[in-house]
Amino acid sequence: MSHIHTEANDPLVIDNAEAARLLQGAPWRRFAVMGDSVAEGIGDPSPGYATSPWADRVAAALRVGQPDLEYLNTGRMGAATRSVIRHQLDQVIDFGPDLVHITCGANDLWQSDPDIEALAHNLDHLFRTVAKQGAQISTVAFADAFIGPTMGPMRSRIHTLNEIVRELAQDYDAILLDLWEHPLRLRTDLLSADLVHFAMSGHAVVASEMIKALATAAQPRHRVA
Structure with missing residues (x-):
């Protein structure tokens, strides 16, 4: 894909x-956003x-x-699922949101022998707690953009995380933005210098796709009476 x-x-960005x-x-x-560095919005600037x-x-x-939209973002770089439960969940619930985006789990996978069962349990706790408040949940399955000596070995683990997220999205009627095979992943300038986080050009595309997903979910046929 050309630069x-x-x-x-940018054909992948809506104005x-x-x-x-x-x-x-x-x-x-x-609108509340909770989770890790993806939720927080970490990423290098992109020219243009x-x-x-x-x-x-x-x-x-x-x-x-x-x-009059109110917006809360509690996302924190490095937050694992247990940290999100301990340090963000109550704040989000107290905010009284009607739309909550949950993105976390990748930091749990950095351990030499990650506890996938605990990861799934923690994510389920987050989704279940938010759903009980009556809020619409949105979430994301990560893009297949894991390259280099640092992130390459993480690919299979992220694939497993994505499978957990997809199941939770189905269980809790969440809006799922699935980026695993999105053409964005092919861009050579997608990642920041750390080769982990999307640069701002990637953020622009993710925002566009999330807006389209929210718009679809907001159609009357998707609303619960």
Whole structure:
């Protein structure tokens, strides 16, 4: 895939007007994001792209249709699932959200012998607790972009994490953004210098895809009476 220089000509990025059109009439007024560095929005700047993490972009798009939208992001770099439960979950619940994005689990996998059963249990606890509050959950399955000596060995573990997330999304009627085979993964300038986190060009694409997923979920046929 050829290099894309700016948001203006990136075919995978929707502009602000299209984002606002897609989310016109979306019901959510209290948007919370919880989890790890992906939730927090870590990433290097990209020339030609706004330095704005994906979740901030989504919140801005939602706010066009809901000017009184409240937005909370508790994401923290390095947070494993147990840390999210201990240090973020109560804050998110107290916020009283009607839309909650949950992204975590990758940091649990850095151990030499990760406890996949505990990881799945912790994620289920997060999803279940949020669902009991009546909030719509969104989540993401990570892109297959794991290269180099640091991240290459993580590929199979991330694949396992994605399978857990897909099952939870089905169990809790969550909006799932599945990026595993998304063409974004083929871009040579996708990753930050750490070869772990998406650069801001990647954040722009993730935001666009999340906005489209939210717009689909907001259609009347998807609402629960």
